[in-house]
Structure formats: structure tokens, C-alpha cells
Amino acid sequence: MGEYHVASSVEDALEKLSNCEGRAEIVAGGQTMMLLIRQGLVDPDLLVDISKITEIRGIEDVGEYIEIGAATTYAEIKKNPLIEKEFGFYTMATSEISGPQVRNQGTIGGGLVYGDPALDTPPVLLTLDAELEIQNAQGSRRILLEDFFVDYYETAIEEGEILTKILIPKLPKYSGGKYRAMTPRQGDYAIAGVCVRLTLDENGICIVARLGLTNGGDTPMRSRGAEKVLEGTKIEEETIENAVEILGKNLDLIGDIQTPKSYKEIVFKRIARQTIKDVKLELMSDA
Ligand SMILES: Cc1cc2nc3c(=O)[nH]c(=O)nc-3n(C[C@H](O)[C@H](O)[C@H](O)COP(=O)(O)OP(=O)(O)OC[C@H]3O[C@@H](n4cnc5c(N)ncnc54)[C@H](O)[C@@H]3O)c2cc1C
Numbered sequence: 001m002g003e004y005h006v007a008s009s010v011e012d013a014l015e016k017l018s019n020c021e022g023r024a025e026i027v028a029g030g031q032t033m034m035l036l037i038r039q040g041l042v043d044p045d046l047l048v049d050i051s052k053i054t055e056i057r058g059i060e061d062v063g064e065y066i067e068i069g070a071a072t073t074y075a076e077i078k079k080n081p082l083i084e085k086e087f088g089f090y091t092m093a094t095s096e097i098s099g100p101q102v103r104n105q106g107t108i109g110g111g112l113v114y115g116d117p118a119l120d121t122p123p124v125l126l127t128l129d130a131e132l133e134i135q136n137a138q139g140s141r142r143i144l145l146e147d148f149f150v151d152y153y154e155t156a157i158e159e160g161e162i163l164t165k166i167l168i169p170k171l172p173k174y175s176g177g178k179y180r181a182m183t184p185r186q187g188d189y190a191i192a193g194v195c196v197r198l199t200l201d202e203n204g205i206c207i208v209a210r211l212g213l214t215n216g217g218d219t220p221m222r223s224r225g226a227e228k229v230l231e232g233t234k235i236e237e238e239t240i241e242n243a244v245e246i247l248g249k250n251l252d253l254i255g256d257i258q259t260p261k262s263y264k265e266i267v268f269k270r271i272a273r274q275t276i277k278d279v280k281l282e283l284m285s286d287a
Pocket of ligand 1: 025026027028029030031032033034050070071096097098099102105106107108109110111112113114118119120121157161162163164187188189190
């Protein structure tokens with residue numbers, strides 16, 4: 001490995017990245033990047049550490065949105081009262097991430113840019129209609145998270161760009177959600193995870209349904225088909241069954257020796273069915 005530079009600001013990091021003549025990489029918590037380097041899969045001439053940049057760390061209420069700096073760790077998100085108050089199920093999902101070591105180091109931005117479909121929290125952020133702010137040497141741009149995941153471990157971030165902020169719109173009233181995952185052992189990556197976020201109107205009709213999936217396909221993804229089935233209904237038993245069937249069809253699973261595709265599909269459907277029911281019940285009892 002070549003030079004290691006601890007950036008003091010986004011401007012400093014961008015300047016270093018654009019002046020590098022060889023291969024430059026960004027590192028935040030290093031939970032993925034250091035493994036890639038150790039395994040010889042990445043061999044950068046320059047590693048720019050963005051974890052000490054205070055302007056991209058922290059959580060702030062900015063009116064319509066809650067803004068999370070990209071270098072904020074999972075542990076900081078998990079214990080933040082603002083996140084807990086606005087999106088309790090996002091707090092719950094951060095608890096699913098491995099153990100304290102990974103949560104203390106791993107950052108929200110690193111998890112998103114890596115584009116791993118097996119992570120727990122990106123699908124939760126999809127159900128929250130999150131947006132991203134990305135900076136490069138020319139300025140900044142905004143992108144919807146749902147447009148950010150391009151393919152297997154491929155995102156819309158370009159070389160020389162830094163993800164700086166995650167913006168989560170506050171939820172309207174009668175909204176709620178849950179994330180559930182099935183892991184072989186505590187602390188392991190999930191075999192399947194489903195996040196359900198619903199918003200009802202005052203008559204109990206679902207006006208927004210979002211279903212985010214961990215390990216459902218090549219990218220963190222939504223089941224748009226299932227969402228459409230739920231929207232405009234009172235989410236009765238039959239509607240839930242129809243939504244779950246469509247979700248099964250939306251999956252793009254890869255089987256392995258331990259967990260064949262057919263088994264994973266059953267797990268996804270079971271988790272989705274139960275989670276939709278639970279979110280609806282919770283919202284109806286709160287109303
Ligand atoms: C032992 C172990 C167990 C794990 N278990 C789980 C689990 O159960 N559930 C789960 O969800 N995750 C799990 N993870 C994965 C963890 O969530 C990710 O490794 C972590 O989110 C990556 O964040 P990081 O800050 O460490 O990223 P880094 O390793 O620093 O970077 C990851 C990638 O993103 C790029 N990058 C980072 N930040 C930015 C930025 N702001 N702008 C542009 N590019 C950037 C880097 O260049 C690199 O390509 C586990 C990881 C480990 C090591």
C-alpha cells in the first residue's frame with residue numbers, strides 16, 4: 001500500500017483524490033476496505049481516510065429531513081435519540097449489525113457505497129425514501145437512494161466522489177415500520193431480511209407501502225410489486241397473501257449448499273407476511 005492520508009475536510013479529501021496519479025481509495029470505518037486490502041483485492045497508491053472529518057459526522061434535524069453525515073458510525077446512529085424518535089425501526093435494524101466492534105467502526109456511508117446486498121440497513125433506508133448528497137471537485141449532487149444501487153457491488157458513485165450526507169424525510173403521521181432478519185447465528189450476516197414501512201390515512205387505508213429486502217437480489221432492493229398490492233387497501237389477510245406471493249416473484253435469489261433458493265424464498269415470505277401484519281397492527285392500535 002502507498003500513502004495513507006487522514007483528511008481534515010471534504011475539500012482536503014477531494015483535492016488529494018483528484019491530485020493522485022495512481023489508484024486512490026477512500027476509507028471510512030475500514031471494516032470492508034481493510035479486508036479487501038489484506039486479501040490483495042485492492043492495492044491503492046493512496047488511501048484517503050475520511051473518518052475524522054467532522055463536517056460529515058453526526059445527526060441533525062434540519063426541518064423536513066433528518067441529515068446523517070456519511071462518516072457517522074452505526075453505534076452513533078443506534079444510540080441517537082432523534083433517530084429513535086423519528087424512525088425507531090431504523091434504530092432496531094442497526095442492532096442486527098454483527099457486534100459492537102463492527103458497529104463502533106462501520107459507517108452508514110461505507111455500507112451504502114460498498115453496495116453489498118447482504119447488509120441490514122440499506123433496505124431500511126430504501127423504505128424511508130432516503131436521498132444522498134455526493135460531492136466531487138466540481139460541486140455536489142443529490143440522488144435518490146433507490147437510484148444509487150446499480151448492480152452487484154456497484155453503485156452510482158464515481159471515481160473521485162465522496163458521499164457526504166444521507167437525508168431522510170420525516171415520516172407523516174400514521175407511519176411505522178419494522179425490520180426482521182433471519183441469521184444462522186447471532187452476529188452473522190442475514191440469510192434474508194425484510195423491512196416494512198407503512199403509512200395509513202385516518203381511515204386505515206394504506207397510502208404508502210415500502211418493502212425493503214436484504215439479500216433479495218443483486219442489490220439492496222424494494223419489492224415494488226408487493227408495495228403496489230398493499231397501497232390503496234386496508235391490508236386485509238387476502239391482500240397480505242397476494243403481496244407476499246408477488247414479493248416471492250420479485251426475488252432474484254442465489255442458492256447455496258446450506259440454503260437453497262426454495263428455502264430462502266420460504267423464509268422471505270414468512271418474514272414479510274408476519275412483518276406486514278405486525279406493522280399494521282401496531283399502527284391500528286396507535287390510532
Ligand atoms: C466481521 C464483520 C461482520 C459484519 N456483519 C454485518 C452485519 O451483520 N450486518 C451488516 O449490515 N453489515 C455487516 N458488516 C458489514 C459492515 O456493515 C460494513 O463493512 C460497513 O458498513 C462498511 O463501512 P465502513 O465505514 O467500514 O466502510 P469502509 O470499509 O471504510 O469502506 C467501504 C467502501 O466504501 C467506500 N467508502 C466509504 N465511505 C465512503 C464515502 N463517504 N464516500 C465514498 N466512498 C466511501 C470505500 O472506498 C470502500 O470502497 C460486517 C462487517 C464485518 C467486518
